[in-house]
Amino acid sequence: MGRWQPGAEMRLAQAGLELFLEQGYECTTVADIAQRAGVTPRTFFRYFGDKREVVFAGGPALQAHVVAALDAAPQDLPPLQAVHRALDAVGDLLTDRDWSCRRHAVIISHAELQERELSKLSALSTALAEALRRRDVDAAEAALTAETGVLVFRTAFERWIAEPAERPLADVLAECFVQLRVLAGGWTPPPG
Numbered sequence: 001m002g003r004w005q006p007g008a009e010m011r012l013a014q015a016g017l018e019l020f021l022e023q024g025y026e027c028t029t030v031a032d033i034a035q036r037a038g039v040t041p042r043t044f045f046r047y048f049g050d051k052r053e054v055v056f057a058g059g060p061a062l063q064a065h066v067v068a069a070l071d072a073a074p075q076d077l078p079p080l081q082a083v084h085r086a087l088d089a090v091g092d093l094l095t096d097r098d099w100s101c102r103r104h105a106v107i108i109s110h111a112e113l114q115e116r117e118l119s120k121l122s123a124l125s126t127a128l129a130e131a132l133r134r135r136d137v138d139a140a141e142a143a144l145t146a147e148t149g150v151l152v153f154r155t156a157f158e159r160w161i162a163e164p165a166e167r168p169l170a171d172v173l174a175e176c177f178v179q180l181r182v183l184a185g186g187w188t189p190p191p192g
Contacts, residue, residue, distance in 0.1 A: 009047045009057065011037040016054030017099075020106045025051075025113065052116050055106055062093055063124050070131045079137050083128055083149035084177050090153070091170040101161045125150040152176045 015036035019028040030051050034044045048054055070086035077085065094100055107113040125146045132142035156173040163172070 008037065008039050008043055012039065012044055012047055013054050013057035016051065017102055017106060020055070021102060025106060025110045052113060055103060055113055056116065056120055058093070059120050062090060063127050065089055065093055066124065067127050067131050070128060071134070075135065079132055079135070079141060079145040080149065080177075082135070083132070083145055084152075084173070086128065086131075087149055087153045087173060088170050091168055091173075094169055097161065097166055100157075104158075104161050121150050121154060148180070152180055 012033060016028070016033045019032055019036060023032075028051065030044050031041050033051065033054060034041045037044075048057070066086050066089055069089035070082055073082040073085045107117050125143075128146035128149060129139075129142040132145060133139055137145065153173060153176075156169065156176040159176070160167070160169045160172040
């Protein structure tokens, strides 16, 4: 192993994903990941707190990107449209559909990773709600809008990776938001 080579974080993420797919999440150790990436376990822990986080590399950057897109959205957009625009920005970062498909396969195969994924989505929802409140959206409306947006995004993402044909994530996300509007348009609250 060389003393230092650039790109260690990405190599670790790639190595972890490959090993999780090859031998399973539970059978893969931090030492295995570090060895495959050509670094020491100590270097691994400079980038990741544990092996779960390898699957979620880039999560903080994605969340910051989405929140920045919401902050940049025109102030006159209704909250849900602003959230849609912000979530569209995820497509700027998720350009490797194959990587996303393999990552998703690892997550759905292990309950601990599914739980972590839900936690990360919850954190994204919280961050979006905070950004909406900065836009003077009522706290309850901000929370509902953010949760709804993240649910639509999750649905769109799962459809995107399940489709046989490769399309932009933004197209699938737009379809899901249209479907939400259709569903909500046909609903009326019960009387009383």
